Amino acid sequence: xxxxEVEHLKKVYPNFTLGPLTFSVEEGQIAGLIGRNGAxxxxxxxxxxxLISSExxxxxxxxxxxxxEGAAKELIGYVGGGFRFYPDRxxxxxxxxxxxxxxxxxxxxxxxxxEEYSLILSKKVRELSEGMKIKFSLALALSHGAKLLLLxxxxxxLDPLSREDFCDTLLALKGQGVTVLFSTHITSDLMRVADxxxxxxxxxxxxxxxLDALLKRYRVKRFSSRSDADMVWAIGVKxxxxxxxxxVMVPSDGREATLDEIMIHLEYAQKEGV
Amino acid sequence: MKALIKKxxxxxxxxxxxxxxxxxxxxxxxxxxxxxxxxxxxxxxFFMCMAARENGDLAFTxxxxxxxxxVSLARIxxxxxxxCALLLLTAICIAVKQACFPDEMLVNLAGNSANLxxxxxxxxxxxxxxxxxxxxxxxxxxxxxxxxxIAAAVQFMLIGILILIRHLPFAAPLCSxxxxxxxxxxxxxxxxxxxxxxxTALAARLSMKNFEKVDL
Numbered sequence: 001x002x003x004x005e006v007e008h009l010k011k012v013y014p015n016f017t018l019g020p021l022t023f024s025v026e027e028g029q030i031a032g033l034i035g036r037n038g039a040x041x042x043x044x045x046x047x048x049x050x051l052i053s054s055e056x057x058x059x060x061x062x063x064x065x066x067x068x069e070g071a072a073k074e075l076i077g078y079v080g081g082g083f084r085f086y087p088d089r090x091x092x093x094x095x096x097x098x099x100x101x102x103x104x105x106x107x108x109x110x111x112x113x114x115e116e117y118s119l120i121l122s123k124k125v126r127e128l129s130e131g132m133k134i135k136f137s138l139a140l141a142l143s144h145g146a147k148l149l150l151l152x153x154x155x156x157x158l159d160p161l162s163r164e165d166f167c168d169t170l171l172a173l174k175g176q177g178v179t180v181l182f183s184t185h186i187t188s189d190l191m192r193v194a195d196x197x198x199x200x201x202x203x204x205x206x207x208x209x210x211l212d213a214l215l216k217r218y219r220v221k222r223f224s225s226r227s228d229a230d231m232v233w234a235i236g237v238k239x240x241x242x243x244x245x246x247x248v249m250v251p252s253d254g255r256e257a258t259l260d261e262i263m264i265h266l267e268y269a270q271k272e273g274v
Numbered sequence: 275m276k277a278l279i280k281k282x283x284x285x286x287x288x289x290x291x292x293x294x295x296x297x298x299x300x301x302x303x304x305x306x307x308x309x310x311x312x313x314x315x316x317x318x319x320f321f322m323c324m325a326a327r328e329n330g331d332l333a334f335t336x337x338x339x340x341x342x343x344x345v346s347l348a349r350i351x352x353x354x355x356x357x358c359a360l361l362l363l364t365a366i367c368i369a370v371k372q373a374c375f376p377d378e379m380l381v382n383l384a385g386n387s388a389n390l391x392x393x394x395x396x397x398x399x400x401x402x403x404x405x406x407x408x409x410x411x412x413x414x415x416x417x418x419x420x421x422x423x424i425a426a427a428v429q430f431m432l433i434g435i436l437i438l439i440r441h442l443p444f445a446a447p448l449c450s451x452x453x454x455x456x457x458x459x460x461x462x463x464x465x466x467x468x469x470x471x472x473x474t475a476l477a478a479r480l481s482m483k484n485f486e487k488v489d490l
Binding site for chain 2: 046049050051052053069070071072073074076078080084085086087088089093094096097098100101102
């Protein structure tokens, strides 16, 4: 079953158009939403949540967002770029207000997550570090039994160890059957946890496939000259210290590509209009 | 909706919403333009919306399992509750004043006298604020000051007109103590309350429509 289905999602700004995007995330998967700054990652997540008005169809566990907005949102835990809300309110007050919206709110689970994440509920939101804010958001989302987490750059601003903790948390949640779609620039996190990659470039969908398949498709090859690279139709060729480098799609050629390298070369290719 | 209203009270309410309710006691001041108490009611709505903006409340609330349009409706309903409370407190203060004060102190020379008809005029002033402020605010929720200034300007203009009318001969019966011309005053009160409900419902409808199109 699909946890999230997005069909023909489109948002038009005066200087930017997102989509139309069509992609899906299967239940129990961790999907990474990647792309350079301004590619449309946050716009995509906000459009899914209807925080911005856009065209297209969004279904969450089969529930049509436009028809069953409340029911669909009950299944979602959304964290939009850290928890920057109600800075002068204690965590307990925010949690109490949130709990009233969810018929399946589990107060015991919330207390358990708070203890597990070392959250002091009498503290004010502004007294939390960025990492703790993310953990507070996750505790809120998980206590109402969210089956799908939509996270907008949750690891930006976290130190490497906190990012590791966050990735551990995601893997643990995956073990509990929770589906995750999260946007990030830090592809090393995705290499560790993601099953699937949704790659946006300039508002368009460049890739939507399992991470393994994406990594297997491309190899990085070094060339001594630009013409050598052009001869084998290398993708996104760029100058490096002692020659040129580009992606090739011949399985035995070159070396394995990282997600970072695939992104960079594909962006170069986009820029060249390939 | 119940959860949304409770959230408004627990996370968004500004202390001035309660403090300005005490301004109903203005009616005890002799010869004072009592209508300004309704401006302060609008000011408390402004503070409430500003505090909500600073707390990132709209984006947070819209991610909760509610329809986007309900988020704007909840705040208008909360503002409406405080406005109704202000009208009720004003009516109580007026009843006390009518019962305890001598007749010569019941006629207000600076504005409309505090009687039943005044409550109807107050309801009209509150409704006019709602009709201007909320649709403008929910058209661009990051803007709170400009919609408030425009709404307050409209309100003061209406206050000016009402005070001007008060000095015209045909309006004299409305400025008498409550036991005189009761029928006329009740008619003004009822008309004011009906108009308040209709105007506020229209304001809510426009605000919800505008807010649906907003990108948070």
